[in-house]
Amino acid sequence: MGKIYQVIVVGIRGDKKTVDVGQSEEEMNSLTILEFKKKLIGKMLLNADPDELRLIFADRQMEDSDKFSDHHIKDKSTIFVVLKLPGGC
Template identity: 40%
Template sequence: MGKKYQLIVLGLRQERIVLDVADSDHEFKKMNVQQVKEKLSERIPGCPRTEDFRLIFADKQLNDNQKLSECGIKNKSSVMMVLRLPGGINKSVLFDSKPSER
């Protein structure tokens, strides 16, 4: 039996989850962020859809198509799971051409 490659994930409820992500170095190097998110969704009951959360590593949001190795993630690295919240700026309020009446 080979080495297990794992990530430590700080979940949405501040729980620590040890996630098995690969069985070999080759498999680990090919793994991308989207695949990790899918494994998390399978592992955690009631987990939001993969498009509804994101992963953070070293204070940087990870893009789904990035390989773990491109992000500097190694075996036993810690990543944080956070919700993706809808929102944005209403530009019509910022760039209203009519001056407000007081």
């Protein structure tokens, strides 16, 4: 049995969950942020569309088309989830 790669997610309410992201480092690195958001909604029982979520890693917002490798996300990294708010300048 191989290693399972995971990230820690800090949710909207401050709750922490561990989410499996792949069976190999290559699988983890090729995961897109949009694919991860969909996995996250089921894991954290969020009542939101992927479009309504923003994911933050190392003080940077990640775009849906980005891959984990684009942000150097490693096993056991922490990702923060916030809701997008309408409006702004």
